[in-house]
Amino acid sequence: MPELPEVETVRRGLVPWVKGKKIKSIEVVHKGGNRASTFAPVKSANGAKIKDLHRRGKFLWFELDRDFALVAHLGMSGQFLVQPKKSPDEKHLRVRLDCGDRSKEIRFIDQRTFGWVAIDDLVYESGKMIPRSYSRIALDIFDPDFNKVEVVARIQKKKSAIKKVLLDQSVMSGVGNIYADEALWRARIHPERMANSLKADEVNELLRSVKSVMSRALKQGGTSFDDLYINVNGESGYFAVQLEAYGQEDEPCSRCGTQIKRIAFGNRSSHFCPKCQKNLKKSGVKRG
DNA sequence: CATCGACCCTGCGGGC
DNA sequence: TGCCCGCAGGGTCGAT
DSSP: OOOHHHHHHHHHHHHHHHTTOBOSEEEESSOOOTTOOOSSOGGGGTTOBEEEEEEETTEEEEEESSSEEEEEEOTTTEEEEEEETTSOOOTTEEEEEEOSOSSEEEEEEESSSOOEEEEEEEEEETTEEEEHHHHTSOOBTTSTTOOHHHHHHHHHHOOSBHHHHHHOTTTSBSOOHHHHHHHHHHHTOOTTSBGGGOOHHHHHHHHHHHHHHHHHHHHTTOOOSSTTOBOTTSOBOTTOSOOSSTTOTTSBOTTTOOBOEEEEETTEEEEEOTTTSOOOTTTTOOOO
16 A cells, blocks of 8 residues: 555665666556546557656656656556566556566556556646646655644645545645554544644644654555555565554554554544553643 | 545455 | 455545
């Protein structure tokens, strides 16, 4: 389940294969995700030069020398693999990209088809042209222009559970279910605490936790729950980071020994320590 | 505009 | 052995 660190690992792995290269051919082998843009067919990128490869949150942007962009999202199970051209097609191969290497090609593979590769049009943001889909999401916490003060204030105005706000990519991008649970555990905040009940100090601590847990995962080359995530070299980033909350139901909390609890959260789950992470919403917390 | 929940999809594992 | 069901969860979109 790729989140920011995993996508960044993929980006770093892909850069040497794509940056400055001309797209010799790009072909949709099997229709990709159902959310793919219909702006133009992917093959429109044939012959374009890839000037750079960027990431915002979980989105990848192949910057082209064209007036449109090539964008990708890994969804839940998407992978980019650099494979020998001779090797047989994977069962879930979606897109094949030839950047001129003599023996190798880049393949986008996705089992659950929540991921996609698409052409997108460019729009203005802060004086720059960026992909439309990429522009709809907020900056992530590693972006040099990330404005922490602004984001903290915005979070404090949200009338939603803090976990929901963490996953809202229009507030801050890059956080998924795993790192949301991990950051909340580290900051000792209950996932169902109302965001507008949090003090600035608490939100700041939460954002520090988000950044530190993601930095650690990134340093390890990305975390994954299983082998659905494989980096571009085909090497799994399996369990590189110690998970303290996510997937730890009934395991003892490493801080206090209390059993980690799992509760339903929409279509998914939240994991937390009921002792370290109290929900204070009914205890008359005063604001300010 | 803000918020919420349904929905897209496939593989896997548990229960029977 | 095989079937059914629930679960996993990104982003998007319609309803309120």
